Amino acid sequence: MAITHNLGFPRIGANRELKFALEAYWNKQASYDALNETAKRLRQTHLQQQSNLNYVPVGDFSLYDQVLDMSFTLGNVPERAQAKEANTLDQYFRVARGRSGHESDCQCVQAGEMTKWFDTNYHYIVPEVTADTDFSLDASRLLDQILEAQATHPQVKPVIIGPVTYLWLCKEKDSASKLDLLERLLPVYGELLNVLSQQGVEWVQIDEPILVTELDRDWVYAFHQAYHHLKSAPIKLLLTTYFGQLQENLQLACELPVAGLHLDAVNARDEVPRLVDWLPTHKILSLGVVNGRNIWKADLNSLLDWLEPVAARLKDRLWLAPSCSLLHVPVDLNKEQKLDSETTSWLSFALQKLEEIRLLAQAINHGRDSVADALAENAAAIASRKNSTRVHKAEVKNAISNITTTLGERNSHYKVRAEKQRSKLKLPAFPTTTIGSFPQTPEIRKVRQALRQGNLTEDEYQTLIEKEIRYSIEQQEALGLDVLVHGEAERNDMVEYFGEQLGGFVFTQFAWVQSYGSRCVKPPIILGDITRPKPMTVKWTQYAQSLTQKPMKGMLTGPVTILNWSFVRDDQPRKDTCLQLALAIREEVQDLEKAGVRIIQIDEAALREGLPLRRAQWQHYLDWAVESFRITANGVADDTQIHTHMCYSEFNDIIESIAHMDADVITIETSRSDMELLDVFDHFKYPNEIGPGVYDIHSPNIPSEQAIVELMNKAAQRVPADRLWVNPDCGLKTRKWEEVVPALKNMMSAAATLRQAA
Ligand code: GLN
Numbered sequence: 204m205a206i207t208h209n210l211g212f213p214r215i216g217a218n219r220e221l222k223f224a225l226e227a228y229w230n231k232q233a234s235y236d237a238l239n240e241t242a243k244r245l246r247q248t249h250l251q252q253q254s255n256l257n258y259v260p261v262g263d264f265s266l267y268d269q270v271l272d273m274s275f276t277l278g279n280v281p282e283r284a285q286a287k288e289a290n291t292l293d294q295y296f297r298v299a300r301g302r303s304g305h306e307s308d309c310q311c312v313q314a315g316e317m318t319k320w321f322d323t324n325y326h327y328i329v330p331e332v333t334a335d336t337d338f339s340l341d342a343s344r345l346l347d348q349i350l351e352a353q354a355t356h357p358q359v360k361p362v363i364i365g366p367v368t369y370l371w372l373c374k375e376k377d378s379a380s381k382l383d384l385l386e387r388l389l390p391v392y393g394e395l396l397n398v399l400s401q402q403g404v405e406w407v408q409i410d411e412p413i414l415v416t417e418l419d420r421d422w423v424y425a426f427h428q429a430y431h432h433l434k435s436a437p438i439k440l441l442l443t444t445y446f447g448q449l450q451e452n453l454q455l456a457c458e459l460p461v462a463g464l465h466l467d468a469v470n471a472r473d474e475v476p477r478l479v480d481w482l483p484t485h486k487i488l489s490l491g492v493v494n495g496r497n498i499w500k501a502d503l504n505s506l507l508d509w510l511e512p513v514a515a516r517l518k519d520r521l522w523l524a525p526s527c528s529l530l531h532v533p534v535d536l537n538k539e540q541k542l543d544s545e546t547t548s549w550l551s552f553a554l555q556k557l558e559e560i561r562l563l564a565q566a567i568n569h570g571r572d573s574v575a576d577a578l579a580e581n582a583a584a585i586a587s588r589k590n591s592t593r594v595h596k597a598e599v600k601n602a603i604s605n606i607t608t609t610l611g612e613r614n615s616h617y618k619v620r621a622e623k624q625r626s627k628l629k630l631p632a633f634p635t636t637t638i639g640s641f642p643q644t645p646e647i648r649k650v651r652q653a654l655r656q657g658n659l660t661e662d663e664y665q666t667l668i669e670k671e672i673r674y675s676i677e678q679q680e681a682l683g684l685d686v687l688v689h690g691e692a693e694r695n696d697m698v699e700y701f702g703e704q705l706g707g708f709v710f711t712q713f714a715w716v717q718s719y720g721s722r723c724v725k726p727p728i729i730l731g732d733i734t735r736p737k738p739m740t741v742k743w744t745q746y747a748q749s750l751t752q753k754p755m756k757g758m759l760t761g762p763v764t765i766l767n768w769s770f771v772r773d774d775q776p777r778k779d780t781c782l783q784l785a786l787a788i789r790e791e792v793q794d795l796e797k798a799g800v801r802i803i804q805i806d807e808a809a810l811r812e813g814l815p816l817r818r819a820q821w822q823h824y825l826d827w828a829v830e831s832f833r834i835t836a837n838g839v840a841d842d843t844q845i846h847t848h849m850c851y852s853e854f855n856d857i858i859e860s861i862a863h864m865d866a867d868v869i870t871i872e873t874s875r876s877d878m879e880l881l882d883v884f885d886h887f888k889y890p891n892e893i894g895p896g897v898y899d900i901h902s903p904n905i906p907s908e909q910a911i912v913e914l915m916n917k918a919a920q921r922v923p924a925d926r927l928w929v930n931p932d933c934g935l936k937t938r939k940w941e942e943v944v945p946a947l948k949n950m951m952s953a954a955a956t957l958r959q960a961a
């Protein structure tokens with residue numbers, strides 16, 4: 204008998220109920236009780252929606268973040284948030300969101316740092332430790348959720364983050380060495396497991412996703428130490444890994460003294476035979492057979508072809524689940540009303556994925572005949588996607604196979620190009636520019652919304668957007684900026700804007716996925732081969748250029764960023780999809796050039812985000828990602844200047860690839876690092892031009908001229924001044940004009956000061 208379970212359910216709610224409840228609570232429009240009421244209702248709904256499973260996860264629900272929850276369970280709360288009068292929930296939100304000086308009852312608290320959860324687009328709050336960190340158990344949140352769930356559902360399986368992964372996620376705030384804390388941490392985990400056992404819990408899911416990464420010997424040793432310590436707990440542990448293959452950690456994962464192991468059998472299917480051979484016979488093997496990271500329907504028949512022999516060997520020891528928590532997919536496909544029926548038949552969100560698990564188990568336990576209709580329907584959907592001309596376009600596949608390395612090469616070396624660009628563009632020293640967007644005012648949003656709702660004709664829309672472009676150009680002219688932008692008023696989002704105009708994408712109405720806290724994203728779906736039916740930005744850029752003598756920067760999103768912020772096809776390598784995007788955006792670059800645009804910026808904000816979990820795979824990714832950028836950008840004449848922009852980036856370990864992109868100018872986010880980010884450009888002797896952001900656009904503060912001059916002087920210690928640009932850290936769309944104008948004014952006078960001194 205195959206047993207079914209789930210690793211975690213999306214908690215934001217099919218209608219983003221949690222988001223709205225949280226925001227109402229934070230804005231003091233709703234009470235603590237109202238927030239709790241919504242949370243409880245969501246948990247009950249989710250429990251009920253998973254009631255077909257043998258084991259339902261509990262404790263996976265979170266008001267903000269599961270890692271922060273674990274920190275509170277372990278009593279690891281930063282001292283700065285432990286204000287005496289605050290209740291636990293207030294402390295919790297203080298760490299999650301910080302508290303700024305404007306609030307009347309303020310005890311200002313800096314928020315915990317946020318970073319990406321492995322290679323997903325979910326962000327967690329980084330736990331902090333010091334050499335003195337002590338842990339103490341607070342199981343109340345988990346116990347409350349267990350009690351609440353047990354009332355209707357006997358077989359609940361609490362989910363916790365394992366001790367080794369927890370420490371690995373921690374950031375040391377002093378000279379502490381995290382692994383030294385393991386001895387202090389383990390007794391608290393032991394206590395927690397005892398408490399859970401007393402609560403009648405049989406199985407605990409203990410997540411150790413770092414088992415799919417390269418581990419130093421110390422960390423391997425920590426695994427042995429941790430699980431030998433915990434083995435005396437009177438409870439069964441399901442050691443849970445996901446997001447990749449175990450590889451050299453496979454033996455370690457088999458040997459640890461636990462009752463069961465969960466493997467991501469989507470990414471690591473090849474490892475299953477060895478696990479079946481090696482896993483001691485008293486352990487169960489849970490296989491994550493349905494992809495918890497994408498929105499595609501699983502091919503149940505071919506999964507069964509593969510699974511049935513595995514099931515025959517494992518018998519009662521086989522469990523089935525999604526590959527990872529369903530946190531990373533939207534809740535319910537049935538909510539979508541605008542997708543055509545064919546597309547719908549190819550997709551599967553959280554609830555549909557759980558149904559796939561149920562069907563697989565039923566077929567294994569009672570024969571395929573018992574679910575014959577469902578399997579036939581599944582086969583038809585899979586076949587229709589495989590053969591669809593909406594998905595497969597011969598001319599696109601042809602173009603990909605005709606790609607040669609020369610496609611990504613500029614005609615001349617940077618030095619030659621720079622000379623030609625200098626005489627064409629005639630820019631002063633320390634040229635000034637912005638990153639692309641200007642404030643997205645309520646009026647602009649209203650205009651776009653009116654078009655979407657059919658309340659404006661295309662012509663009326665064009666007139667209104669042109670008015671916004673005109674305004675932004677007047678402002679830039681008045682400020683005296685050297686390279687202008689049109690301001691991106693027509694763009695809702697830097698990926699969606701392009702996806703909506705490219706062939707091969709579909710968009711959902713409700714497919715929200717949690718990014719962090721109450722923030723959700725609705726990634727587009729790349730469903731088929733990518734085409735570019737017509738120019739996407741040329742009209743706006745040309746209009747903007749017609750209003751000024753200054754050079755107008757064309758503004759595009761690069762292929763790697765579009766890829767990394769979308770749900771991507773699973774029927775071809777990511778690389779192929781990226782190259783298709785590259786060819787499509789390349790056409791746009793060339794049309795901009797033909798239209799007389801002299802400078803083109805191609806944003807690759809998400810380049811770093813795509814790095815694989817294992818270092819050994821980095822180079823392969825970087826190679827095709829950079830090649831995609833080069834194909835997009837480098838088919839232009841020497842005197843056309845290519846810019847790229849990257850935010851949040853740390854360049855130390857990827858500088859060679861960044862240089863290989865060969866953009867004439869790269870603008871980056873550096874102000875918060877006091878220009879230290881430029882060290883690596885210095886050491887590497889990065890050859891092209893750099894615009895190190897001189898002020899943080901995330902804050903409403905107006906930077907002083909002096910602060911900007913000081914930052915630029917620091918930059919000039921690392922990069923020759925004749926290759927430096929002056930610009931903000933990132934786009935200005937989240938700011939107000941009242942903030943933008945004085946900030947840019949100071950930036951302009953800083954540039955003037957720098958020029959005088961030079
Ligand atoms: N051109 C974009 C903007 O200015 C870049 C945004 C980003 O890098 N995240 O908004």
Ligand code: ZN
Binds near residue numbers: 638808849850932933
């Ligand atoms: Zn940016």
